Structures are given as structure tokens and as C-alpha cells.
Amino acid sequence: MKFAGIILAAGESSRMGTPKALLEFEGRTFVRIICERMREAGIGKVVAVIGAGKEEIQREADPGDIEWAVNEDYRRGQLSSLWCGLEAIRGAEGAVMTLVDHPVVEAATYRSLIEAFKQTPEHIVIPTVGGRRGHPIVFGAGHFCRFLEAPLDVGARWVVSGGVVPVREIPVKDEGVRADIDTPEDYHRWVARGVGE
Numbered sequence: 001m002k003f004a005g006i007i008l009a010a011g012e013s014s015r016m017g018t019p020k021a022l023l024e025f026e027g028r029t030f031v032r033i034i035c036e037r038m039r040e041a042g043i044g045k046v047v048a049v050i051g052a053g054k055e056e057i058q059r060e061a062d063p064g065d066i067e068w069a070v071n072e073d074y075r076r077g078q079l080s081s082l083w084c085g086l087e088a089i090r091g092a093e094g095a096v097m098t099l100v101d102h103p104v105v106e107a108a109t110y111r112s113l114i115e116a117f118k119q120t121p122e123h124i125v126i127p128t129v130g131g132r133r134g135h136p137i138v139f140g141a142g143h144f145c146r147f148l149e150a151p152l153d154v155g156a157r158w159v160v161s162g163g164v165v166p167v168r169e170i171p172v173k174d175e176g177v178r179a180d181i182d183t184p185e186d187y188h189r190w191v192a193r194g195v196g197e
Contacts (some may be wrong), residue, residue, distance in 0.1 A: 003114060003138075004092035006085035007031060007066070010051030010074035010098035015183050017054045021100050022145055023187060030103040030181075031057075035066045041110035043096055047088040049081040077145070079155045087143050094121075095144070098136035104176035105136065113138050116170045123168040124160055127177040133169065134177030135156040147165060 009021040009031060016023070021031045028036070035046045047067045050057050051074025058068060067087040071081045082097065088096060094117065096110060109127065117125040117138040125138040139147075143165050150158040160167055183188050 001134055002091075002093045003043050004089035004094075005035070005046035005087060006082065006095055006097040007034050007046065008078060008081045008085065008097070009057070010049050010054075010071045010084075011078070011080040012074075016030055016181075016187070017184065020055055020181065021048070021050065021057045023103075023181070023193065025103060029061050029063075030100050030105040031061050031066060033103045034098060034100065034105075035064055035172060036106040038096065038110055039065075039107065040107035041096075041114065043110065043114075045092065047085055048100070049088070050073075051081065051087045053154065061154060071129055075153060076152055079152055082147055082156060092141060094138065094140045096136050099105050099180075101181040101186075102135045102176065102179050103181070104179050106174050106176060109172055109174040109177065110136065110148055112172065113170060116168065120168055123166045125168050125170055126160065127172045127174070128169045129172060129175055129178050132178060134180075139165075140157045147177075149166040 007027050013020045031048050038046050049069045049071050051071040054070055073080050074127040102165045115127050121140050126133050146159045146164055175195050
């Protein structure tokens with residue numbers, strides 16, 4: 001099955017004070033780490049959706065083989081960036097979507113979620129740690145339209161939490177799915193722990 005990766009990185013990173021896409025672990029930017037781990041998991045095309053600070057990110061991210069998609073209307077919220085990402089991966093049979101502030105998800109976790117999706121492709125697959133949902137999420141092309149139909153003021157949760165489509169939660173041990181690195185304090189804590197530990 002042909003999967004594509006979407007990294008949402010268009011926000012203003014206001015709490016961090018600097019673009020999260022350009023933060024580094026062990027000499028690699030967040031977007032570079034996520035792309036490498038997605039590719040290691042067998043995901044072919046990887047698209048990063050950018051908006052705020054797009055010129056700086058494109059200039060300094062050292063993206064490897066990431067493709068860029070620009071959301072000029074990023075102030076409309078995260079769902080609008082997902083729409084841009086879905087447009088950029090048109091033709092893919094499935095999507096693996098994550099946020100740029102979740103760079104420490106292990107490649108094995110991406111693989112296990114993809115395998116779980118293949119078992120029940122009618123479901124959206126979401127990882128959980130301690131009963132709490134995280135990222136990435138995996139869904140088939142048949143559900144792309146559901147996200148495109150979602151109201152901007154509700155966002156993707158209209159699909160994943162609103163009963164619009166069936167959701168399968170997959171318990172994992174990888175705490176990276178809940179990393180949510182939003183502030184300098186979050187960042188320094190994860191740096192101290194080390195990538196993927």
C-alpha cells in the first residue's frame with residue numbers, strides 16, 4: 001500500500017518563541033528527524049506543511065528529501081494545514097500524519113501503526129500511551145474527504161472524536177507519541193532525555 005507522510009509545521013510556534021521545525025536534536029532539525037524516521041518505516045513521500053516563517057524554515061531546515069507545501073492561510077488553524085497536506089499527497093492510498101512537535105516517535109512505532117491500519121483499513125488508527133491519544137495518526141484515502149469536510153472551528157477532532165468514522169486505538173510504549181514539545185521547557189526536557197529514549 002502506498003503511504004505518504006504529512007508533517008504539520010505551519011504554526012507560529014508562539015509559546016516556543018522560534019520555529020519548532022528548526023529546533024534540533026543531536027544536530028538534526030525536527031522536520032529532518034521526522035522525515036528520516038518515516039522513511040525508515042517505509043513511507044515513500046513525505047510532505048511538510050509550512051506557513052509562518054516559511055522562508056527561514058526552507059532556508060535552514062536541512063530537510064533531506066522532504067517536499068514542502070505552503071499554507072498561506074495558516075492562521076485559519078491546523079486543519080487548514082492538513083488540507084494543504086492532503087492536496088500535496090493526492091494519489092496516495094493512505095496518510096501518516098503527525099505534528100512537527102512530535103519528533104521523538106520511533107520508526108518502529110510508525111511501522112506498527114501502519115501494520116495495524118492494514119489489518120483494519122476502514123479505521124483511523126491512533127496510538128495511545130496510558131490511555132491518552134497521541135500522534136501520528138494513520139488513515140486511508142477513503143477518509144481524506146472526511147477531513148476536507150470538517151469545520152475549521154472544530155478541526156480534525158470532528159473526524160477522530162466525533163464518530164464520523166471508526167477509530168482504532170493502538171496502545172504503544174513509545175512516549176514520543178505524546179511528546180508535544182510546545183515550550184522551551186518541554187524542549188530542554190526532551191533534549192536531556194535523548195531522542196527516542
